[in-house]
Amino acid sequence: MVEPDGLICSSAALVDGGNGVRFTVRGAEGAAIPAFAIRHAHQVHAYVNRCAHRGVELDWDAGRFFDLERRYVICATHGALYDPATGACRGGPCGGGLVKLEVIEKNDGVYLVPTGLHR
C-alpha cells in the first residue's frame, strides 16, 4: 500500500527502462487495487496493473513491465503493447488502454497524487 504521504518508492528505485515498482491503491469501495510505477524516457509513470484485454496483471515476473526493446509496456499473458507515457494501446489484443495514475517526483521520491485515478 502507498504510504500515508503518497510515497510509492525512492526515485532511485525506478531505473529508466528497468523494472517497475508494484504497489496498491485503494479503490472507491476500499478494495486494494494493484498498480505499478515505471520510468521511461526519464519520466515516471504509474498505472493500475490490469491489462485492458482480460483484466489480469501485466507482469508474470514481478516488476517486469517492459518488452525486450524497453519501448513498450507489455502484457505477459498475450503480448498486448501499451505506450509507457500514456497507457494507450500500441499493438496486440489490448481492447483499450491502461488506467493511468497521476504521480509526481520530488525530494528523491515518487509520490501518488491522491485523486489521481483516471483513465
Ligand code: FES
Ligand atoms: S490478458 Fe493481456 S494481452 Fe491478453
